Each structure stands twice: as C-alpha cells, then as structure tokens.
Amino acid sequence: MIKVGITGQAGFVGTHLYNYLGLQPDVFERVPFEDVFFDQEDLLRAFVKRCDVIVHLAAMNRHPDPAVIYDTNIRLVKRLILAMEHERVTPHVLFSSSTQEERDNEYGKSKRDGRTLLEKWAQKSKASFTGMVVPNVYGPFGRPNYNSFIATFCYKLTHGEIPEVLQDGSVRLIHVGSLCQHILGKMQTRLPGEMVIERDEVPWDFEKKVSEILALLENYKRLYFEKGIIPELGNRDEVNLFNTFRCYMDQKARFPVKLERHEDARGVFVETIRLGVGGQVSFSTTVSGVTRGNHYHTRKIERFTVIRGKARIQLRRVGTSEVLNFDLDGNEPAYVDMPVWYTHNITNTGDEELYTQFWINEWYDPKDGDTYFEHCEK
Numbered sequence: 001m002i003k004v005g006i007t008g009q010a011g012f013v014g015t016h017l018y019n020y021l022g023l024q025p026d027v028f029e030r031v032p033f034e035d036v037f038f039d040q041e042d043l044l045r046a047f048v049k050r051c052d053v054i055v056h057l058a059a060m061n062r063h064p065d066p067a068v069i070y071d072t073n074i075r076l077v078k079r080l081i082l083a084m085e086h087e088r089v090t091p092h093v094l095f096s097s098s099t100q101e102e103r104d105n106e107y108g109k110s111k112r113d114g115r116t117l118l119e120k121w122a123q124k125s126k127a128s129f130t131g132m133v134v135p136n137v138y139g140p141f142g143r144p145n146y147n148s149f150i151a152t153f154c155y156k157l158t159h160g161e162i163p164e165v166l167q168d169g170s171v172r173l174i175h176v177g178s179l180c181q182h183i184l185g186k187m188q189t190r191l192p193g194e195m196v197i198e199r200d201e202v203p204w205d206f207e208k209k210v211s212e213i214l215a216l217l218e219n220y221k222r223l224y225f226e227k228g229i230i231p232e233l234g235n236r237d238e239v240n241l242f243n244t245f246r247c248y249m250d251q252k253a254r255f256p257v258k259l260e261r262h263e264d265a266r267g268v269f270v271e272t273i274r275l276g277v278g279g280q281v282s283f284s285t286t287v288s289g290v291t292r293g294n295h296y297h298t299r300k301i302e303r304f305t306v307i308r309g310k311a312r313i314q315l316r317r318v319g320t321s322e323v324l325n326f327d328l329d330g331n332e333p334a335y336v337d338m339p340v341w342y343t344h345n346i347t348n349t350g351d352e353e354l355y356t357q358f359w360i361n362e363w364y365d366p367k368d369g370d371t372y373f374e375h376c377e378k
Contacts, residue, residue, distance in 0.1 A: 049089055084121070097111040128196045137174055232276030256326045272305045
C-alpha cells in the first residue's frame with residue numbers, strides 16, 4: 001500500500017488525482033491535505049510524516065502583482081522542505097512544474113526555482129524526486145479565467161458569453177486524466193529503496209492552435225448545447241474535449257430534455273438521439289421500486305431516455321454532496337445525459353413497468369468497463 005498526500009488537493013489537478021487514487025484502494029491510501037497545513041507547522045509536519053509519496057501541486061497561478069506569485073510559490077516549497085527536514089522523512093516527492101519554466105515571467109521562474117530547491121533537498125537527504133514539466137492541462141471542472149483557456153471558452157459558450165482568441169498560437173495540451181495516469185505510473189515504477197532524481201518531461205496528448213480548439217467547442221455548442229445532437233468525435237482527444245465542454249453546462253437547468261412525440265392510429269413514434277458517433281444502444285425494463293446504476297464513468301458519454309413509465313434519475317458529482325433529482329414520465333418522453341465523474345442511477349417510481357433506452361458512446365468492454373460504483377445518496 002502506497003500512502004500518497006497531495007498538496008493542493010482541493011485544486012483542479014489535485015481533485016482529479018485524489019479521485020483517481022480512490023479508484024485503486026488496494027494500491028493507494030490517500031493522506032488528506034488541507035491548504036491550512038501550510039500555515040500551521042505542526043499539521044504540515046504530521047502530514048509529511050504519514051506519506052510515502054507527496055505530490056506537490058499547491059501553487060498560485062495568477063495575481064495582479066507577479067512578485068506575489070513568485071514569493072508565494074517559493075514559500076510553499078520551502079515550508080514543505082522544512083517540514084520534511086524537521087521530521088527526518090524522505091518521501092518520494094513529485095513536483096508539478098510547467099513548460100512556462102523557460103518563459104520570462106514570475107510564475108515560470110517560481111516553478112523552475114522551486115524544482116531546483118527540491119532537487120537540492122533530495123540530493124542532500126538521499127531521497128527520490130521527480131520534477132515534472134507539465135504542458136497545458138485541461139479537463140472537467142477547471143476554473144474559468146484561471147486554470148486554462150479551454151475552461152474559459154467552455155464556460156463562456158455555455159453561459160451566453162462570446163469567447164475571444166487573444167493570441168492564436170499553437171498549444172500543446174494534456175487532459176487531466178492523462179496527467180493523473182502519468183503520475184500514478186511514476187509512483188508505482190520506482191523500486192523500494194531506489195533513489196531517483198529526475199526531470200520528467202510529461203508528454204502532451206495533442207497540439208492545436210487556439211482558434212482550432214475554439215472552432216471545435218463552438219461546434220459542440222451549435223450541435224449539442226442547442227440541439228442535443230452528439231457531434232462527430234474523431235478520436236479520444238475530441239471525446240475528452242467534448243466531455244470537458246459538457247461539464248460547464250448547468251445540469252440542473254438543462255435536464256430532463258423533452259422529446260417530440262408523434263402519435264397516430266398505429267401508435268407512437270419518438271426520435272431519441274441523433275449521433276455523429278457510434279456506440280452501443282440498450283433497452284431495459286425495470287419493475288416498480290427498483291433502482292439501476294449507482295455508478296460513474298471517467299470518460300464515457302451516456303444518455304438515459306425514458307420511453308414508458310415513471311422514473312427518477314439522480315446525479316451527484318463525485319466528492320460533493322448535492323444530489324440532482326430529475327423526474328421523467330414516458331407520456332412525455334425525455335432524456336438525461338450523464339456527465340463524467342457524476343455518479344448516477346435510475347429508479348422506477350411508478351406502478352407499471354419502466355421502459356428505458358440507454359446509449360453510450362463505446363461498446364462495453366468487461367476488461368476496461370470504466371464503471372465505478374458509488375451511491376448517489378450517501
């Protein structure tokens with residue numbers, strides 16, 4: 001069992017990494033961290049003492065005064081080093097630096113100098129250190145106007161604002177899930193007792209111009225946000241970008257989406273989904289009072305459509321407490337789409353049998369199901 005602590009656990013990458021660690025409870029034990037630890041020496045020392053691995057993500061990205069960014073980030077590194085020295089512990093430290101290291105700005109300098117300080121500590125203490133140089137990170141739940149331009153674009157497109165391209169350069173990007181898997185791999189490949197000090201150039205997922213990314217997101221807005229059509233998604237990167245876009249929508253206000261019902265003497269016809277991708281369509285019946293689901297996905301796109309009967313669909317973002325309840329009735333066929341990292345279920349709340357159609361964007365693979373069980377209501 002590897003005991004892992006994450007400084008900056010509540011931040012964008014920290015939240016995702018904490019959740020990914022939770023998917024492997026037989027391999028990793030998560031050591032809780034709170035930002036207040038950096039202001040209370042006894043708490044920080046107790047934290048470092050418990051860890052086999054520390055992933056140092058805590059940092060300031062933006063501030064009106066650039067000097068504050070530099071001073072803050074260096075102070076956090078120094079306090080972490082001091083706590084480890086006082087406790088005489090040598091956890092494997094993974095430091096999140098940035099490709100901005102080479103740029104002439106205070107954030108980049110703070111990352112470069114912070115990495116150097118931790119390298120010197122590792123050499124002096126005979127500890128292992130991995131200085132990760134990370135490309136631009138994007139993914140679900142990033143803060144607009146702070147974590148990435150993609151977060152800003154997605155938020156604006158789903159909230160009635162118009163995003164602008166200020167500098168149309170080519171950008172190397174990594175999805176937060178890819179970064180987390182890379183970090184997990186680094187934790188597990190080091191042999192017990194092995195001392196490794198390394199600069200780790202984290203590979204990017206893809207490279208595009210800012211205007212090209214905006215064009216993709218505008219297409220998602222036009223097709224999915226405005227019409228409910230699942231767009232054509234040519235590769236895994238576009239799936240990740242689309243799932244990121246979906247997470248900025250107001251789920252509570254959007255769902256359930258009512259479908260047009262066509263009825264004549266022959267019966268009823270309802271179109272349930274328009275797709276630019278393939279996937280798998282399933283049909284299920286559920287008896288009264290029974291609940292299906294209580295699981296979440298990290299990459300899949302999924303739609304539940306109620307065709308007959310009454311149902312309640314519940315969603316809750318992993319790591320939060322608010323449960324979203326959507327009541328659907330087959331007399332007015334409607335659907336709810338499941339965002340990634342939202343645990344979800346469906347319950348037959350009526351007296352008759354419930355008919356539901358499920359669509360998911362990839363075939364089910366029992367060896368890689370991307371399905372993790374957690375109740376919506378704790």
